[in-house]
Amino acid sequence: MHLIRTQAVIAASPQAVWAVLADFARYRDWNPLNLEAHGEAALGAKIPMVFRNLASSKPGATISQTVTLVACEPGRTLAWAGHVPLLFRGRHHFTLEAVAGGTRVLHGEDLRGVIPMTFSKAQIARDFTPAYEAVNAALAARVAGQG
Numbered sequence: 001m002h003l004i005r006t007q008a009v010i011a012a013s014p015q016a017v018w019a020v021l022a023d024f025a026r027y028r029d030w031n032p033l034n035l036e037a038h039g040e041a042a043l044g045a046k047i048p049m050v051f052r053n054l055a056s057s058k059p060g061a062t063i064s065q066t067v068t069l070v071a072c073e074p075g076r077t078l079a080w081a082g083h084v085p086l087l088f089r090g091r092h093h094f095t096l097e098a099v100a101g102g103t104r105v106l107h108g109e110d111l112r113g114v115i116p117m118t119f120s121k122a123q124i125a126r127d128f129t130p131a132y133e134a135v136n137a138a139l140a141a142r143v144a145g146q147g
Helices: 014-021 024-030 121-146
Strands: 002-010 034-037 046-052 062-073 077-084 088-099 102-112
Touching: 002 121, 014 088, 014 102, 014 121, 024 034, 024 121, 046 077, 062 088, 102 121
Parallel strands: none
Antiparallel strands: 002 102, 034 046, 046 062, 062 077, 077 088, 088 102
């Protein structure tokens, strides 16, 4: 299993950050990793999503998958899980925590399966972590633009 963990502090309330994260229809406008998502933020919802394939050597490669929302607490947490039997299982998550100056966003993913087993720690650090950090920066910019 590989664990991707990033964090950022965004100068806005958890509710403001949540409003952007839960607005799947607008992901295409700001999210550099999850390029498209369709549906309502509700526990158990099936969300068709298109995301960048970080493991591909082909620039612009994407993966389309319907994920299931496995955590959905407004202002607190949003997580989805997707899988391809035996090959891949992922749980992508955001946890929001009010802190002085705004919201701490804990953002990451837990990767399991045959495909993630082929990833090295160096590949995760080189290809995955910066992409998750880019989402954090884009999220902060999007929230700031909403204010």
